[in-house]
Amino acid sequence: MTVNVFLDDYRHCPQGYILAKDIDECIDLLLNFSIAHLSLDHDLESKTRNGLMLVHYMVEKQLFAERITIHSANSGAGKRMFKYLKEAQNERKMPQSIQILLRPLPLR
Template sequence: MNIYLDDLRDCPEGFTIARTMDEAITLFEQHEVDILSLDHDLGEDNEGNLLPDGYDFVKYFCENGLMAKKIYIHTDNGVGRANMYETLKGAQKRGFIHPDIEIFHYSITVNRYTGE
């Protein structure tokens, strides 16, 4: 399975969408993951509070030793991108996540938002 974690963008062909961190965690619990593509900003709740973001998911991924063959970061948030990338690479160097995971600081897909 390929997972696309993003609250607003269209899900690219060949991926399963996870709109929240909790949905992504559930997919990881139920499936083996080949490609993970990450957004940083994952929106707000009904009261305007920020929901857990892509960086929160990266920390969960590392703390729980999750596995994906490849991870791409498709966010437009430059600071979020750097934080997620450096956290993943650092966790890999320290042995928290598998050394064979390929980690990319760019997108594998075209970011699209049609509002549908």
């Protein structure tokens, strides 16, 4: 089964997506489903278990989606997540076919 996943502990989940409120829920979905679109926030309730930690884990464990969007309103952290994923592609640590987008969403 292919699903779309929205990682965020603050914003409302868009229709057609499964909400993951923390990186553990997101990892569980990555392990158990084929993900078409994964939309990621950086700032989560846990300050140490954030979106950047998740993208590092994804590359290390080779857990990906067909398309990944960084939607974090935290511009610096969102750019770090985006840059890390693009570098992983350039270093052939993740498939070149995965589309990676940086599209910050407002908090409200």
